[in-house]
Amino acid sequence: MSEEILINVTPSETRVAVVENGVLQEVYVERASRRGLVGNIYKGRVCRVLPGMQAAFVDIGLDRAAFLHVSDIQCETEEAVRVEGCRPPESITDLLREGQDVIVQVIKDPLGTKGARLTTHVSIPSRYLVLMSNLRHVGISQRIEDEAERLRLKELVQERAPEGCEFGFIVRTAAEGVGEQELTEDMTFLTKLWTLVRERVAQAESGAIIHEDLPLAVRTLRDLVGDEVERVRIDSGETHVRVQTFARQFMPQLMERIEYYTGERPIFDLYGVEDEIQKALERKVQLKSGGYLIIDQTEAMTTVDVNTGAFVGHRNLEETIFKTNLEAAQAIARQLRLRNLGGIIIIDFIDMTDAEHKRQVLRALEKALEKDHAKSHISEVSNLGLVEMTRKRTRESLEHVLCSACPTCNGRGFMKTAETVCYEIFREIMRQARAFDVSTFLVLASTEVVHRLVDEESTSVADLESFIGKPIKLQAEPQYNTEQFDVVLM
Incomplete structure (x- = not known):
């Protein structure tokens, strides 16, 4: 599989396109006027505690108060729970009070009318490791399957971890096969950064930002570039230098793959990325066979309807339906990534009578989603031919980033005659x-x-x-x- 990453930079906006075999798979957009908040650490102040919801609203200096659920709160007894087996506090009122200062990290950007989602389990990622403030041990990414490699990495990190440190590490998937020096450098970097964060916390006022995550172009290098990525093209000289500087310090093996694009054609025109982005904002997605998808995004969930359209097949109706659903499964997985659709997703495949066909379609959908960076969970095909699934949502969908509700119909999608x-x-x-x-x-x-x-x-x-x-x-x-x-x- 050939994968390439294109980075388009302007003073007001940075866009990243992930292209696999010449086909756009993912788009990330970050605007200077409103950068994403996920990963940012704040010194917040509790403005309201809601025992009935087991949650609190925290002022972190944004337009809307952010939401903190009891399950996302690190408490002093958590280590005791693991060691001694005692019960943690059951009510949020045992953990927080109004007016209290609390160190929090954003885990979900504000979405629609909802404020940001917070956690007190603060984590800071680097290329190969994630520093976890609430852990005292070393964890290994589940995607590293080789037991010998898991053991090697765990022992290496445990040996090199700072003596007496009050935090732990998660070893990321990218660390598979990485040597001792690279992991040690990452640990040193994260330890220094965490020390700096603690110092800033002591000096900061309520509502102040303590640590801001890297800009999109550099995050792309840290989080998205793996062995399968052949090259990263950047059309900005200044950003190219900044990304190279980061790579030289943390990811020297990637230096040769980072290119400064100086072509006359806009970088997003190379693989028709601009056209694909426009198509990703439409309800209807045409399939090569003549079938099509209808994708509707609502506040509660996203629905995907599969139709045969102009595809009439060559053998019989059941075979036509099966082939359309198979093709739709591939297309749906791509559209979920491309549009960054999250939350509850209901897929209405065309009704199939053959149980084996249902199994194969479901397997095709699962396999197509394996390359997705966001976690997803798929249920079985129901009696009505519906597939219920969830996809983790941490940032706004492409439609919400690039569009706003129609001022004429107020987002209804229809008007009175x-x-x-x-x-x-x-x-x-x-x-x-x-x-x-x-x-x-x-x-x-x-x-x-x-x-x-x-x-x-x-x-x-x-x-x-x-x-x-x-x-x-x-x-x-x-x-x-x-x-x-x-x-x-x-």
Whole structure:
């Protein structure tokens, strides 16, 4: 598999595209005006404790208070629980009080109307390790499957860990096969950084940021670049130098793969990335066979509907449905990554009667999601042909980053017809005629609605004038949308 990472940098925005075999798979966008908060450490102040929800709201200096659940709170008794087996506090009121200062880290960006999600289990990642403030031992990534390698890494980190340190380490997947020197350098770096964080905590005021995660371009190198990535292309000289400096210090083996792109064509035009981003904002996703997906993102969940469309197959209906669902499984996995869809996802595959076909489609979806960096969990196919799954969500979806709700329909995706609005106007005139004694009614409405009132509804307007005994004047307002109107009393 050939993988390439393209980094497009402008003064106001940084965008990263992950391309596999010439096909866009993931997009990350970070804007200077509102950088992502995940990974940032703050000195917050508890502004409200909610025993009924077993949670608290914490002021960390943002527009909305952030949310901290009891399960994300590190307490002094946790080590005792592991060692002595005693029970931890059961209520959040045993752990927090209003006005208390608390060191927290953002684990989810603010999403929609929800504030950021916090934890007091502070962690700081490097290339090969993650420093965990709430652990006193060494953990190994589950993706490292070789038992001998797991044992080697664990012993190496335990031997090199600072003596008497009050934190632990998680060994990341990228550390597989890495030597002693690289791991030691990472531990030294993280230990110094954690010492600096503790010093800043002592000096900072409530609501202050203590530690900010690396910018997107450098995070990409740290988190996304593995052995499968052939090269990283960057179209900014300044960012290229910064990324190289980081690589030289922490990831020297990647130096040769980092390129400064100086081509005349925009870097995102190389593999049609711009076009793919535009397609990722549409509801309909066309499949090569002629079938298609309809993807709808709502506050509660995301739904994916699979349709055969123009695909008629060559053998029989069951085979046609099976092939469409197989192709859809691959496409859905890519769209989840590309659009960064998280939370609850319901997939409505076309109904299959063959149990083996259901199993194969589910397996195809699971296999396609193996390359996804975000964790996901898939249930079995239900009797209705629905697949329920969850995908971990830590940042806003591509649609939420790049788009806002339509100001005309307020995000509903539909509007009232001109006919419906005409009847609403008639009811409003009747309401006003009963309440006020006026000589004339003036209706201000969109051009489309006025045209309908003058044409198809002219008889209704005349009947209404006769019924209320007052003239009705019409005036088109080009700036009004279809649903807008005013009835002016004259």
